[in-house]
Amino acid sequence: MSQDGDGVRRIAVLRCNALGDYLMITPALAALRRAFPEAEVTLLGGAWQADFLSGRPGTVDRVVVVPQVAGLAGQPGGAPPASALPEFLAGARAYRYDLAVQLHGGGTASNPLVRALGARWSIGLRADDAAPLDATVPYRYYQAEVFRYLEVVALVGADGPPEYPLLAVSDQEQAAAAELLPGDGPWVALHAGAGDPRRRWAAERFAAVAAGLAAAGVRPVLVGSAADLPVSAEVRSHAAVALHDLTGRTGLGTLAAxxxxxxxxxxxxxxxxxxxxxxxxxxxxxxxxxxxxxxAATVRTRHRPLLSWTVLCPVCGVDASTAGFPHRPGEGCAHRPSFLGQIPVAEVLEEALDLVAGATCGPEDVPSARWAPP
Structure with missing residues (x-):
């Protein structure tokens, strides 16, 4: 493939998993957009991505839902059955992609899938046991994800910053958010949920942060999906102050707003x-x-990652850093305690208030991109 983008009119990108996983590839998608400004970018993803991204201006032009693929880790619900895979692949080959990009793990299941698309050129990640593509980056688990994917698209001359591009939110989503956060701020959102219990900071610590924020004149608000309702209720049960709770009351677009x-x-x-x-x-x-x-974010002006250095399971002592945590269930131990116990309330509150003090925009100046749906 020529490095100047000649003849690249259709690009397929495989990333078929959850919200955070998708957002971590958006710097690479933006880099592809800059390198091939005339190309159409198709995301091969999940049903939620089709619902959320279709028609939303940004880094992809269309979303095609991938049927169930054996061994494709993290594939979200709503996928067509595996019996639909031959038709999916036939459609991809008929579409004649010029470039196929594998940004979905080490490639054991995803590289054969990408090769079967029939693109003129394929690039992606490759673990030791994975099938080759035309050009690959070695997959090693511990690497900053945003740089991992930028390294892949650099194979075709695409580059750019690691920060997430601003997500487009509609005027309707902005209006809904304004109704959900009434009055004067500043507001600080608290999200106490996580799919893996080992990633959850204790509910009583979130409650303590909420109390500290309220004492400083900041308005805490609980957010999350319907799946987070139990943990948000637990935070409220420990809270010494009344908490505004939006858990389960927003779709993704309104939540972004x-x-x-x-x-x-x-x-x-x-x-x-x-x-x-x-x-x-x-x-x-x-x-x-x-x-x-x-x-974790790579900049510190607006993002402050706080770390717990617990590597041994608090229940049985198995070393989580080498026993499959957090993406290889079945390896290591079966315990699911929180691994975040070393993060103190005082440090979280200090960083949050420091960021509040440095905030320079009000709700009317939110830096999100906006668009009006047709």
Missing amino acids: VLGRCAVVVANDSGPLHLARAAGAATVGLYWCGNAINA
């Missing part, structure tokens, strides 16, 4: 933390040390 209206977002390493970064909010991210290597 809500987070963008907040001076700071304090959250575990999960989708809403990444969404806050994409919405232009400052963040205090709570990480297990291993996850921080892969997922």
